[in-house]
Amino acid sequence: MKILLIQPEDTKSSILKLPFRPLTLELLAAYLDGHEVDVFDMRVDPTPLAQKLAAFQPRLVGITCPFSMTVPTVARLITQVKAARPEACVVVGGVHPSLLPHDFEASAPDVIVNGAGEHVLPEVAAALEQGRALSEVKGLHLREGGRFRSTGAAAQPYDLKAFRVPARQLTQKYVDRYPRSFKGQRTALTVATRGCPYRCNFCAAWKVQGGKYLMREVDNIYAELETIDDELIYFFDDNAFGNAARMKELALRITARGLAKDFQMWASADAIAAHEDLIEAWAAAGLKRLFVGFESCDDEQLRGYNKRATVATNERAFELLAKHKVDLSPTFIVRPDFTDADFTRLGEYLVAHRFLMPYTLIYTPLPGTALWEQHQAELITRDHEHFDLMHLTLEPTHLSRSAFMTRFTALYLENPTWQAVAQKMPAAREMLENLTALRAMYA
Numbered sequence: 001m002k003i004l005l006i007q008p009e010d011t012k013s014s015i016l017k018l019p020f021r022p023l024t025l026e027l028l029a030a031y032l033d034g035h036e037v038d039v040f041d042m043r044v045d046p047t048p049l050a051q052k053l054a055a056f057q058p059r060l061v062g063i064t065c066p067f068s069m070t071v072p073t074v075a076r077l078i079t080q081v082k083a084a085r086p087e088a089c090v091v092v093g094g095v096h097p098s099l100l101p102h103d104f105e106a107s108a109p110d111v112i113v114n115g116a117g118e119h120v121l122p123e124v125a126a127a128l129e130q131g132r133a134l135s136e137v138k139g140l141h142l143r144e145g146g147r148f149r150s151t152g153a154a155a156q157p158y159d160l161k162a163f164r165v166p167a168r169q170l171t172q173k174y175v176d177r178y179p180r181s182f183k184g185q186r187t188a189l190t191v192a193t194r195g196c197p198y199r200c201n202f203c204a205a206w207k208v209q210g211g212k213y214l215m216r217e218v219d220n221i222y223a224e225l226e227t228i229d230d231e232l233i234y235f236f237d238d239n240a241f242g243n244a245a246r247m248k249e250l251a252l253r254i255t256a257r258g259l260a261k262d263f264q265m266w267a268s269a270d271a272i273a274a275h276e277d278l279i280e281a282w283a284a285a286g287l288k289r290l291f292v293g294f295e296s297c298d299d300e301q302l303r304g305y306n307k308r309a310t311v312a313t314n315e316r317a318f319e320l321l322a323k324h325k326v327d328l329s330p331t332f333i334v335r336p337d338f339t340d341a342d343f344t345r346l347g348e349y350l351v352a353h354r355f356l357m358p359y360t361l362i363y364t365p366l367p368g369t370a371l372w373e374q375h376q377a378e379l380i381t382r383d384h385e386h387f388d389l390m391h392l393t394l395e396p397t398h399l400s401r402s403a404f405m406t407r408f409t410a411l412y413l414e415n416p417t418w419q420a421v422a423q424k425m426p427a428a429r430e431m432l433e434n435l436t437a438l439r440a441m442y443a
Helices: 023-030 049-056 068-084 095-099 121-130 218-225 244-256 269-274 276-285 299-304 311-323 340-353 370-374 401-413 416-422 426-442
Strands: 002-007 036-041 060-064 089-093 111-113 140-144 147-150 187-190 193-195 213-215 232-235 262-267 287-295 327-334 359-362
Touching: 002 023, 002 049, 023 036, 023 060, 023 187, 036 049, 049 068, 060 068, 060 121, 068 089, 068 095, 089 095, 089 121, 095 111, 111 121, 187 218, 218 244, 244 276, 262 269, 269 276, 269 287, 269 311, 276 287, 276 311, 287 311, 311 327, 327 340, 340 401, 359 401, 401 426, 416 426
Parallel strands: 002 036, 002 060, 060 089, 089 111, 187 232, 232 262, 262 287, 287 327, 327 359
Antiparallel strands: 111 140, 140 147, 193 213
8 A cells, every 4th residue: 555654844934944854754654564655744845745646646645743833734734635635544643633633623634643653553554455444443533423533542552662763764865955963964863762751731742652651672772773874863752861771771882882973862950960870871972962941940930830850950960961061952931921030031041051052932831731721711822833832822921022022032043052053054044034033023
């Protein structure tokens, strides 16, 4: 069976556009044994969708919806696929459709995969090929009578014991179109874990794995790393250091066998602060950069986010990473109740620490999170494209919208490290240009 997997184009209002290789689709393709699979990355491929469908003629079309802001784009793609290829079964997956399938009732895909799709999508393909009813496949939201109903928990409990090497050969055709790091390196994505042991109220990623935190075996991870040609490997986990002992074992394996790669990943401040030996091992293995959710330089705000960290924990993480020469790119949340003094304090904190590319994000009740339920009555927009952490979805309480966004965008536009990176990295330069346009939109 021919299966086309689609990575949607970026939304027009998107501020940060970093089209990394689509790991989700590379992984799904690796599990679709016996089928002819192609990946269509619309972020970098200008081929019209109708032309691609006519040429490939897929029986199954899978569309990933990676973020809430992508919902309108995915809805348009569903409509276009059904018009151009009505005989195809249209399957959608991702965090948002898993948690909020009713948002797709108007666009009407045939199937929504509920949670991770590596074991479920092959069952959908098999049912189509054998002429069986999709209602027999567990782990789906199935459209019936204009609504979606669950077919129950996936038949095979999700685990990472036999995690497959992503089918990177399917995206090799785009390799020169994907952005390189600010050091000019080609980047491959992978994961060592699934899920997150934390329960931050602004995040829904942990819900997709049912609150579980799973990690691959070290042998399995290392065997994959040896197959990667790219110079930089990005562990795209929600929290790579949730199992410190096993991640240290992996770092020691990399060093012992002389695998010459650079690495970057996401981790939590408390894991970093509690395990200097882990940071030391990974620095020796080639870790160059960590993304860490600091979220605030105020302990009361951190408690409000249900974080397991304090400002002191964040500072300790910063000190350890600096000691072992690992760059730190932290994220901070800008709340709607920020005053001029709050913006000044945060801006000075970022400059004083000289973080590499610090990300400041607007407090946003993302669909599917606890904050989404908490702020329903206060939302000033329900346009999914604005739920990108860069647009206002709640009314500022102390500043006008224009003044708030002027101060918010200044955290990037006036930050010395962002200005320096923009000189070397086209994607960063484009982001700063988009932020300038965003400021003008709210003026």
